[in-house]
Amino acid sequence: MAGKLYLCATPIGNLEDMSLRAINTLKGVDFIAAEDTRRTGMLLKHFSIESKLIQYHKFNERKQVDNIIELLDQGKDVALVSDAGTPGISDPGEILVRAVNGKGHKVVPIPGPCALICALTISGLDTSEFKFIGFMPKGNSKKPVLEKAMSEHCTVVFYQSPHDLLSTLEQIEKIDNQRKVVAVREITKIYEEKIAGNAKELISHFNERGIKGEFTILIEAKEEEIHTISQGIVLVEELLEQGQFLKEACKNAAKELNLGQRDLYQFMINKGKK
Template structure:
């Protein structure tokens, strides 16, 4: 009887974020496949878990994956963990999960911490549609940026602190300096920081405050930027008509006709802007 691969999210910073279910699975597993056994051993020690640890990372020999699959075929329970967050996102766990599924082996994914979702929700940007790009590739870097320039969904990226400034500069060059961004650093940790502003403002801020720790970038999509530009165009038209002496009601109706909006939508936009702090 085949075993089961348990995909176990671990805290991205705060140890209190681990779930009771993950702790139970880690205790009951026959072995734990970890991206960095030294890092995971600290986590297990904190919760007094003594399950055997196997290393499994991007530099592991292919035989290690095959050995883990053999353990599953022989009925053992294998818990897969990454250094932080949910395995399978920008780490080698994805390959083991895929191979297990292709063989028809049982895979159970547990819910838990994720820097992608945490940063996305904290960004204040549109969460209805988004795309996760992981780390930008070393090869084909600029080609990927050209594609991101046209991406209309909110974009989530990972970046290392020593490459952040260069990445912000390249993003500003391809996506525009006024594209809004949230830079989330050290999420859930004591020194958590979330910078929100434009790419230009982010670049200046991190020039003065060199970043440290894990970083997640959240960028507004092209559609959001286009929508914002359209709003500014409508507001400018309303202001122009008011300056000509029209009443607010007449200016709203005329702006709506000229810009292809409904009068109610224009009025709501004007009201929102005039009541905003």
């Protein structure tokens, strides 16, 4: 019988967040694949877990994927853990899961802590729809990422290193100095903190208090512009002057202004456009 791959969530700060199922799973598997075996080793020691550790990180992932699949082929069970939180979210686990699924082996989630979900639920921002964009890049690639993120009509969440936090907040302020931003740091730890305000207010806060810990940043959704049917008619007439046929012009205008194509077309017909 083939082995199974378990995606085992581990605490992101508070050891009491380790679930009984996670402990029993890690005790029961043949191998535990970890990003940092020293860090994971301390966790395993705390819970008296003796399963064998193997390294799996972004520098050896290609080779280790083949090795882990071979272990599964042999009927060995393997648990994957990240340094903290749920594996497979912005870490090498994604590649392993895709490969294991491709080989037909079963992947079993062992739920638990996840920084982005914890931050989202306490943010006070809209949780009905959100977009997670991983780790914020540094340097020149940051600006286009933030511009795209801040054009989204839903809450945007990303991970941020402390060393580049002010640079990110300064860029957010340039794009929209009124947009609400929430910074959550050290989730589940002693100095857990949530700071909300516009980018300028957060910059002032961190300049005064200092910057420590790992951050999850959330940006308020961009408000949807509400367009009227009158604006739609104006755009349709402009498109007609450019040579588009009526149906095509109504379709394009409706799409651009988020209006009903049928309603717009009917208005144009009533105006006598043909």
